[in-house]
Amino acid sequence: MKFRYAMVCSSNQNRSMEAHSLLKRQGFEVCSYGTGSHVKLPGPSLREPNIYDFGTPYKQMFDDLRRKDPELYKRNGILPMLKRNSGVKLAPQRWQDNAVDGFFDIVFTFEEKVFDMVIEDLHNRDHILMKSVLIINLEVKDNHEEAAVGARLALDLCLEIEAADSWEESIDDILTAFEKQNRRKLLYSISFY
Template structure:
């Protein structure tokens, strides 16, 4: 694989981590991030989320929630999600705090407000390298079933990009074909490093 990919969602580590898991399994050079102030996982009620700092190990979250209420967190899919995340990386990372992780060729977001945040962040940086970065939003609802579908669709999209030597010349065609085939509207833009 020649391109470097970043998966970015808001704060609960489901959609970006599912895509990260799928791409990593297929040999892609991929990283994942959240953009929220904290990692928020569903709790016993909508008013009682489980809130963690970025950088808190997934193992810690898994063990804590398993101690609190194993049946609830198994039933709502949080324990299986955290177990998957454990196999991908140690802890969640925040996009805004990890700019030094390197340069990506493609950044994929899973909700439009995150796409806007990533674009704003990239456009506010000094563009020293003048290396293009493609930012694509693939809207994915925040539930386990949609995250799995989003992960598979992200793989298809990344395989298309990987098969293209110069995505800058072919991006309109790739996006058009993807939208037609999968009936999913993509928003995309280009920024620079």
């Protein structure tokens, strides 16, 4: 594989980690991030989410929720999600703090507000390398089933981009064909490092 990918979602670590997990298993160089101020996982009610700092190990979140209400968090898919996540990496990372990770060739987001945040963040950074980065938004509903579908679609799109001689020259055609084939509207932009 020739590109370095980032998968970015808001703060709950479902969509980006599902895509990260799938792409990693397929041999891609990939990282994943959230953009919120904290990691927010569903709680017993909408008004009672479980909130963790970025950098809190997934295993620690898993143990905490298993201690609080194992049946609830197993039934709503949070415990299996955290178990999957801990098999991919130690802890969630925040996009805005990823300067130590270097740069990415392609960044996927899974909701428009995150797409806007990533573009704004890249715009506000010092453009030292003047290396292009492609940002693609693939809108995916935030549930476990849709996250799996979104991850597969992201993988398919990565394979298409990887197969191109020059993504810069063929990205319009690749994305148009993808939208038509999958009946999904994409947003994309190019920024720089």
